[in-house]
């Protein structure tokens with residue numbers, strides 16, 4: 182019998198680009214190996230469409246392919262807004278939770294690119310190869326520049342002089358690209374989750390990607406010419422692909438009213454959701470986003486307690 186059904190684990194899809202953010206995929210793969218060794222069955226590539234509730238208890242999930250999985254505990258690792266507004270029947274969610282989720286702020290939209298490169302970038306500030314290419318490279322020349330980038334994004338939808346953080350994981354792991362070639366990730370800020378004046382990210386994805394590449398090119402001339410291929414994820418793509426509402430990688434803004442005992446809301450900060458049998462274990466719970474494992478660790482402790490262990 183399945184005891185716990187955990188959905189939204191960062192195991193499958195996330196792992197795929199986790200490799201490109203400096204080996205974060207290796208963490209989930211190590212966790213998966215440990216879970217498998219403990220007898221856990223992991224299924225990826227299938228979304229949860231709905232949390233099943235019977236007589237006021239969460240009793241399992243319905244997958245996108247229509248399969249029902251029943252369990253003693255349902256543990257959600259997705260943004261709480263996604264959980265309560267899209268994966269639960271509104272009638273099963275108490276009014277106070279619905280109201281909180283209506284006002285749950287998801288904000289730190291990011292624009293994400295992975296690029297394949299014919300050669301390493303050559304930065305004007307530090308020409309030639311070197312250890313600096315194995316580190317996080319942040320293109321944000323001054324505090325004023327960053328301030329402008331933020332304000333521009335608020336007004337315009339994206340900053341026309343953006344902050345770009347670049348990682349080149351193939352400098353550390355040569356299995357990621359053919360000899361002499363490289364892969365890099367570009368973590369681009371600032372961008373608005375929703376563009377002003379009803380504009381859609383679908384109509385601006387390529388234009389903003391060009392801007393990001395041109396921005397790197399300013400600091401590393403020849404970079405644009407070295408791009409062999411690119412994968413582009415706007416905030417809207419991050420939402421569609423990974424369930425990151427508004428492109429928010431932290432499943433909800435880390436603002437004071439959404440932290441500590443108020444994450445995701447007062448009464449649910451102990452990882453127990455609004456419906457008995459339903460638990461939350463992701464970034465939308467205390468202590469929030471980042472690859473800490475802390476929300477999952479804390480949630481597991483509470484679930485074990487409720488199961489008399």
Ligand SMILES: Cc1cc2nc3c(=O)[nH]c(=O)nc-3n(C[C@H](O)[C@H](O)[C@H](O)COP(=O)(O)OP(=O)(O)OC[C@H]3O[C@@H](n4cnc5c(N)ncnc54)[C@H](O)[C@@H]3O)c2cc1C
Pocket residue numbers: 188189190191192193194195202227228229230258259268293368422423424425430431432462463464465470471472473
């Ligand atoms: C480019 C980038 C760089 C980052 N760099 C760092 C860093 O250097 N250090 C750091 O600490 N953090 C970093 N972060 C943040 C970090 O990745 C997140 O905070 C962390 O992944 C959150 O983990 P999580 O398990 O709570 O949620 P997620 O990693 O968001 O996992 C949720 C999972 O749920 C899945 N899912 C969604 N809907 C469903 C559904 N209906 N059914 C089933 N599954 C579903 C998604 O596909 C996803 O795999 C970075 C994020 C990005 C995007």
